[in-house]
Amino acid sequence: MELLCCEVEAIKRALPDPNLLSDQRVLHNLLSIEERYQPQCSYFKCVQKDIQPFMRRMVATWMLEVCEEQKCEEEVFPLAVNYLDRFLAVVPTRKCHLQLLGAVCMFLASKLKETIPLTADKLCIYTDNSIKSQELLEWELVVLGRLKWNLAAVTPHDFIEHILRKLPLPKDKLLLVRKHSQTFIALCATDFNFAVYPPSMVATGSVGAAVCGLQLDEGVSALSGDRLTKLLAEVTNIDVDCLKACQEQIESVLVSSLQQERLQQPSDPSKASDELDQASTPTDVRDVDL
Known part of the structure; x- marks a missing residue:
């Protein structure tokens, strides 16, 4: 009998643990700590001067499109947005850095939740190469520091x-x-x-x-x-x-x-395929001030 380690393309996902789900203490603990991971105020009023709510919505929508296209775990996107909000709640940020921040948050969330996390190079491609890998890695440390390395946030x-x-x-x-x-x-x-x-x-x-x-x-x-x-x-x-x-x-x-x-949606069905081809890679988030 030979012992072989065969590579498989299908990623194995962990199944829910029935023991944890049936234990009421787990739910109680989640409820008791969930407020620790929420922004404590509307940061648009008291922290952010350059970023507006519609800009945050544009970047969050872009993050969702990237996560969907990369077939990320369902938990990655909400967790990344949690990092985004917690960072913006404490650090005044320029709007030209908002997409970079969103990419860093996805980078961190995928490392925590994915078997094969998103790479820095791939995320740079999704920004139409408006950011560099080294820049993303440098900001990764900045975000980690501001979040106090507390990444295991409670999400819905x-x-x-x-x-x-x-x-x-x-x-x-x-x-x-x-x-x-x-x-x-x-x-x-x-x-x-x-x-x-x-x-x-x-x-x-x-x-x-x-x-x-x-x-x-x-x-x-x-x-x-x-x-x-x-x-x-x-x-x-x-x-x-x-x-x-x-x-x-x-x-x-x-x-x-x-x-x-x-x-x-385009009114002319014949134009639909052309528009889909042009928007196949969600990158157009740089000009959030338009």
Whole structure:
């Protein structure tokens, strides 16, 4: 019998640990420390003078496109945005450095969450080579210092499995609800209004929006209307009215996002392929002041 170490193209993902998910202490610990990793104020009012909210949204959207194109783990993008917000909350930053900061945050988040992390050279390509690898590596140390090397931040993704296990969902719909919830979380990460919400609230609101959007509340009485909201609020110890407001805001952001996508679609179908070819690599974020 020969012992061979064969290379395989498929990346093996770690499965959720049922022991951790069934232990209430894990959820309790997440809830007790989540506020440590939030920006303590709206940094546009008290820290940033050169950066505006729409610039942050543009860079966050670019980061999402890069993560999607590179097929990163779902946790990478929200974690990278968490680093971005925490850095901007303490360091006045020039708008010409915002894309560089976004690239550094993705670089760090992928190192923490990916089996094969994003490389500095690849991230530079996604900026249309407007930054250099050495510059990214130098800023990596700057960001690490400002974050005090505390990278294991709590994000909404950490709560998803804990919440789903406590809902009476049909097994055949569980994967679909999870994917929709992750989409909502990514959408929230591009909107600064959700940066001041606790990750547990964003996660709970996203699950609620996913269940309602898939109309699963129509088939299970325990998931209908106020019963679902009350059940979700109990899981993460959130005020019911606050959760309702958060979920409504998430659904509103989704509607706005879909409307914006429709407006950006070319009216002439023959031009669609040309525009897709021109925008195949998301790099155009340098002129954020336009």
